[in-house]
Amino acid sequence: MPLDPAKLGAALGEPSLALHSSLCRREAASYQQAIRSGEEVIVACTQEKKLFAEVGAQTEGAVSPVHFVNIRETGGWSRDAREAMPKIAALLAAARLPEPDPVPTVTYKSGGRVLIIGRLQDAERAASMVEDVLDVTLFSTGGPGAQERKYPVVSGRIDSLTGWLGAFQFAWTPTNPIDLDLCTRCNACVAVCPEGAIGLDYQIDMDRCKGHRACVKVCEAAGAIDFQREAQAQTETFDLVLDLRETSEFAQHAPPQGYLRWDGRDLPTLLKLRELVGEFEKPKFFVYKQKLCAHSRNEKIGCNACVEICSAAAISSEASRQQIKVNPNLCVGCGACTTVCPTGALTFAYPRASDQGQKLRTLLGSYLQAGGREPTILFHSQEAGQALVEDLGRAARLGQAQGVPANVIPVALWHTASTGADLWLSAVAFGARQVVVLTTGEEAPQYLAGLKAQMAVAQAILSGLGYAGVHFELLQAQSALALDKALQSLRSTRQQGPKEPARFAVAAEKRATLELALDHLVAFAPARPEAIELPPQGSPFGSIAVDKDKCTLCMSCVSACPSSALQDNPQAPQLRFIEKNCVQCGLCAGTCPENAITLKPRLLLTPERREARVLNETKPYGCIRCGKPFGTLKAVEAMLGKLAGHAMFQGAALERLKMCSDCRVIDIYSAQDETKISDVR
Template sequence: MPLKAASLGAALGETLPLHSSLCRREAASFQQAVKGSEPVVVACTQEKRLFAEIGTQTEGAVAPVRFVNIRETGGWSRDAAQAMPKIAALLAAAKLPEPEPVPTVGYASQGRLLVIGPLQQAERAAALVQDTLDVTLFTTGGPGAQDRRQLVLGGRIDGLTGWLGAFRFDWTPVNPIDLDLCTRCNACVAACPEQAIGLDYQIDLARCTGHRQCVKVCEAAGAIDFDRQAQAQSDTFDLVLDLRAQPAFAQHAPPQGYFHLPAAGEGAWGEAALLTVLKLREMVGEFEKPRFFQYKQKLCAHTRNGQVGCDACIAICSAAAISSEPSRQQVKVNPNLCVGCGACTTVCPTGALTYAYPRAPEQGLHLRTLLSTYAQAGGRDAVLLLHSQEAGRVLVEDLGRAARLGQAQGIPANVIPVGLWHTASTGLDLWLSAVAFGASQVVVLVTGEEAPQYLDGLKEQMAVAQAILHGLGYAGTHFELLQATSTPTLDAALQSLRNTRQQVPREAAKFAVAAEKRATLELALDHLAAHAPQRPEAIELPAAGSPFGSVAVDKDRCTLCMSCVGACPASALQDNPQSPQLKFIEMNCVQCGLCATTCPEDAITLQPRLLLTPQRREARVLNETQPFACVRCGKPFGTLKAIEAMLGKLSGHAMFQGAALERLKMCGDCRVIDLYSATDEAKITDA
């Protein structure tokens, strides 16, 4: 790599000696550097194991070591000579403190494996793991081996739920042959005159005419009983291997501990089967994963008063981990099913669901450090390439190696790779913040491992973010979804970014990303608007995915019943205790639609937009009317329009005639007094 130690040191504010053989002849320099407590950054990920061994051989206290890849991401590229600002940025970000630890979710597996599928294939799979796992087979048909090595179940599958260490399997034995008692002597197969019994030892009841010869020959084992009542059964398992053509779980991300591997003919399984078997053998013991999310019910716009508003998180979750709980006015996230994609936090308009691995402030600090260091080192037109830690990282590193061999151009000098646990875990708040920090473009790399709804959600969010920047006059395409599954396609796509130019703020922002999503959005929007080429009063936004907007109220239909105020989860809609008024603070509106859903007069419609005038933060009156005064005491108790509408609807009803209709014009207290007065008068008259 054509490294320039002097320029890198100047960018980082320290002297950097260049070691060309640090993991070999100059290992003593590494040992000297790690003596102490200050973290040491090693710009080589290939020799992690070797450096760890050297660390164990170092006397005294050894500092924590962090590794960063500057080779495939910058040094191995046709732009390597111009990549020093990017390399400095990567080194600076690697020096940041480690993210705060997050709570974990625990799993415990004792190795109880359920294999579902054709008996022969199920037995073959079981043979590969039975030395490690306690295997139970559930046959879906077909012949099996003559010798029985595992417990075999059969019948009708009623359900399969759960996750690693806690699967519940429900079934009903509907066949006369008890597979657990059957010795596979084949006497019943030979005795059946209708040939209704196969080598799967299940009776085809459609062909069986009732000779019952099978019962007689099976008398010793007692495995066949036509009078046995089918009773629902259930059991628990730690792991499930499903060999059926259709999986038990339809979602894109099945529960951990569940493996779907459609059965194939003899010798036709291949690499997928081998990898699955290896994973199964390793899944015995206790395991932990991060609790990827945080949920604040008070911010949630999912439901109010039995009405469902925002369900973006439920719709986008690929693991079926999020469900609705209308009775508690919230959603429920199952941490055992959550796979940490973060898509729910990306589409959540309020920030009720936030990503915790890492948290937003830590992600924001990482991006700001990358971009500020890059700019200080002389870099221009920075592009953030957000990629996953799995397939995305592999693709980026493969591209670097191809460039080293002259087979590709490699990562351009202005493209800074940023690894994420999942590419769906960032959204509007961080993307707009990145542009405010100086990024000319934010590119999200998707590699085919993502659920289809993730791509839809990311496109919607990018459309909203781009509409905001275009509305502010920033020219160019600032957000792009880059789809690549091979080194050549990634290389070509990254090279095409060279031909685009994006307009960015004249001055980079320095604000800290907040823990609250809406607070971060406000900070980013304020900075972008302050340095915008143009400043319209409002920017129209796409309806799909917009977290900003206004509401329009049809004053002819609205009776100021205030149902919308009670339904609004963000306090955007408010009443006036002193006067019949419906007020609105646009900055608070998250466009959840609960107000429109709740309104009994269908008088409310949503208007996705971003208002840029000071009125965005001020309460404005959407509708008002005269109060209606009690005809008995004169106290205001409702609105003129609401009372008139009620009188109009009930005036023809038999129960509301004469004095009863007049009582509707009274406040609650006077209505009771008048009713009892009329009752007393009636009693006196009767007497």
């Protein structure tokens, strides 16, 4: 790699920076000396992490924390390598950042009890490869098996399979006279059946069976055949499930952990299954704040974005409790729910948004300070995406590709769906000219749709502010050469950004981060329109339109609004609106009994965005008895119009509707007293 220690040292504030090109071999002593210093050590190579760990374990007095960063495939092995010093400096600077704070974990406990579902012969073959470490039970879907019966076998109709690693609940109903668990496979029933209705799968074809029952008599000792046995549902608990069928038992894109499918050839699947015994932990990837949630009010559904996008079926609606419920055992940590959440009720916790923001600000700030120009952030997954970037670097080293461009800074994420418009716009505010998200075919279809919708909103904002170019791209590549072609095509476009990079810290609250990013982008915007129209799907900003002819100012929408965007006025019959607070959840429109409200996705840029404005108002309606206002003129008139023809509201009863609650009671009792006096007379 054509590294320049002087330039890198100047960019990192380390003028005496020394370059080690054989640190893991001939110069290992320099590494040992560094890890005795007590200061943080950054190793700019990830290939020999195992060797460095071994050297560290053998080094007496080694106390320094060690971090690793890849500068080789991400920049050093590229046709742009000589221009990649600012990017390499940025990667090294980001590697110096402290590790994110630990988050709560989710624990799984597996005793190794596995259910294998499939044709009997295939299930027995799979069982033979894992029986030494796992407790096997087979569910046969048909087909002959081995003569020797080595494992418990059940069959029938699968009713349900739910749960996760260590806690699968399997329900089935036996539907055949032969109990496979009692069957000794002596083949006597097969030989004696005159219709040939019993095969080597040891199940009876009831369409061919004529009722001779010779099989029952010959199986008397084992008692495995009983035509009078009632089909009763059975349930059992398993730690693991291995499914050999072509169709998955789970409809969602991401099945539960502990559920594996095997095609009969992929041995790594069986190796993984063998390892799933013991106690396991994973991060609890999300934080949920019910007070911010716009999912439901008064059992009306508003925002349902997180439920619809979750590929693991981990999020469900609890409309009666005005919230959603996230099952941490099913959650796979994709973060897509946090990306589409307009309020920030769901936030990604591993790492937190503030940690991601600090990393972006460090990367872009160091890159620009080192003389880099027009940086592009390339978000990719830490597994398939990382492997693709590394493959591209190796291809460039061999002259087969151009490699990662000098201005493209790769950033690994737990999952590519875990970032959205708040962090993307922040990146542009920090100095990025483009934000690119790399997908590799492993993502659920709804993730791609969600990312595209978020990009459409973010791009509409920048375009509306007059920033030229396409700032957000979704790249799809499954090979190094495809990625190389896609990255090189980015060179042909130019993007415009703010003249000065922002310095704000990304907040824990999503809406706060969006406001900070927008304030900076607006301050340096080439254009200042009053409002920017936004796409209807996924917009976190907007206004509402109220049909004044329909609206009765019943204030149902005010009680339904989760973000206090809609407010009443205690002093007068008014419906007021603060646009900055609106999240376009639609609860107001769904709650309105008159269908008088329409959503208007947009970003208002005038000061009125933060101020309360009146959407509708009317005269108060005074009680006809005491004169005290108790409703609005339109609401009372609408009520009178609807009830005027009702048999229960005629004469005095109709007049009482024009009274306040106190006068209505007084009038009823007065009428009763007059009736009693009249009766006495």
